[in-house]
Amino acid sequence: MNTTHTPRIAVIGAGPGGLTCARVLQRHRIAVTVHDAESGPGFRDQGGSLDLHEDNGQLALREAGLLEEFLRLCRPEGQEMRQLDPSGNLLFHHAPEADERFKPEIDRGDLRDLLLNSLEPGTVRWGHALRSVDGPAEGPRRLHFADGTTLEADLVIGADGAWSKVRRAVSDATPDYSGVSFLEAWFHDIQHRHPDIAELVGQGSAGVSDGERGLFAQRNSGDHLRVYFIQRVPADWIADAGLTVEDTAGIRALLLDRYRDWSPRLRRTITDNDGPYVHRPLHALPVPHTWEQNPAVTLLGDAAHLMPPLGVGVNLAMLDGCELALALANSDTVAEAVHAYEATMVPRSHAWQRLLDHGAEELLSAELPDFVTDSAH
Template sequence: MNTTPTPRIAIIGAGPGGLTCARILQRHGITATVHDRDAGPAARDQGGTLDLHADNGQIALREAGLLDEFFRLARPEGQEMRQLDPAGTMLFHHVPEPDERYKPEIDRGVLRDLLLNSLQPGTVRWGHALRAVTGPAEGPRHLHFTDGTTVEADLVIGADGAWSKVRRAVSPATPRYTGVSFLEAWFHDVETRHPDIAELVGQGGAAAADGERGLFAQRNGGDHIRVYIIQRVPADWITAGRLTDDGIRALLLERYRDWSPRLRRLIADNDGAYVDRPIFALPVPHVWEHNPTVTLLGDAAHLMPPLGVGVNLAMLDAGELALAIAHHDTVDEAIHAYEKTMLPRSTEMARLLDGAAEGLLSTELPDFATAADH
């Protein structure tokens, strides 16, 4: 970018999208600061495992100069997929070829560390929870954080996820509940403590559904398995029912009473508390009037049901936005070029996945191996 002075770029959100954008900008000699609400990189669990696809997520990692390191850290064996019926009978089994690299798995925390460690020291400012974006559309913008501090920026990039505060500067849209909810259950030291579950799930994922209920179990790194219990329930079903973990377990065992005892272990033998994850999505299409100083990427721009596209699209968005900034003379031109590609692509994908959360319960399962990209 050839503007003078150099634009001040603020990225909100230190997830894969925001960090990828910062990394690629830095490779092109452009400074950006990432602000994140977490107190630090180890402030919370980063979630389960992701499959990064050759035609989007891996493209971004190549632009970031991190693809070889990704393959060193990833688990190609995680591409294994098993589809079962509620009786536990195997209906489908995909075993990846030894050199299969289309969508290897990597734990979210490992991917985040890979990206964080690639950035210049001080790039990420932790403990910065955004409250609001103010200032005229032509800039400069003012970022107001909950700790009372304010930062001025010429470009604000919203990489702050489903409940984006940056989104409010360009769009009134808010996510809506899809009617389908995930309940996450964790299993640790599975080869020793849960060998039967380890054998059932294999090295990748195992799925089953009966039209009303579903399960998706997925191997994570470090001898862990996460299970996603999928139901059509009110978003507040746990709080409204005042359910404790024991109450949740008893209710689930009743709801899945006709399933095989082996599959029922996936909902009852978990280590620790359940994690409630109701599925939200933005209205389709989600577009906004061009703004010369604010843009969005990833879930902030196009939150969709968790069917394997979320992180991949966020990273592709991030790469394309960073390259647009590097290759155009002004921020305004860069945003125009980026959104000209990103908005039609995300609209097309969102239309394909609109209502697809219901498909997670179908006995005619799609590529269920991607369902935990949440």
């Protein structure tokens, strides 16, 4: 970047997109700080497994100089996919070839550690929950954090997810509830404690749906597995039932009733989970999500284009972060970089938003998913 002064770049959010952006910036000797609301990298469980695609997520890791290390960490066997009916009959099975690397799996926590460990010490400033962004539109922008500190930046990058505080500086849009919720259940030491469920799911993932309710089970590393119960319900359906998310026994009884017509083997995913459930209502931004371009603020990932969780979110976030960093490295000014980045990112995200609009409903469809149809041609 050929500027008369070194721009002050602040990334908000230490997720895969924000960390990818920071890593690529540092590879091009551009200074950056990352600010995250969590108190540290081990503050919470990072979630389940991700498939990183060759044509977006892996491209970003290549630019970050981390692709080879990712390929050593990932689980190619996790590309196995099964689709069953509610009686437990196998409808479709994809077993990956030995050299298949199109979308291998990696745990979210492992991916985050890979990116965090690649950054210069002190890049991420933990415990920095953003409260608001103000200052002139042309910059510099002023960041106000919950701990009372402030910071000026020539570019603020909103990588802070679905409920982005940075987004408010450029857009009035807020995510809407899709009408579909996930309820996440965990299983540990599955080969010994849950061998029947391990056999049912295989080395990758297994999906089941009947048009009204669904289930998606997915292997994680370390002999763990997660199951997501998918339902078309009000956002506060647990409270409506007189329960709290901590009431594992009550929720389990409710699920057993709702899935009462499914096979006993599948219902073991309801009765045998280890620990409490995690409620994950699905939200999405308006389609398409647009904003007036701003030379000192931009967005990436879910902050820019929150969509249903159909396998592209993290991949697009990482590609966004990579392309924004490259635009900053190859432009004369921050404003030029933002313009170049958004000229590519916005149309791409709009195309994906339209493609996946109401995609949460498709998770409940009793018809075979697209990957089955595609595999037959």
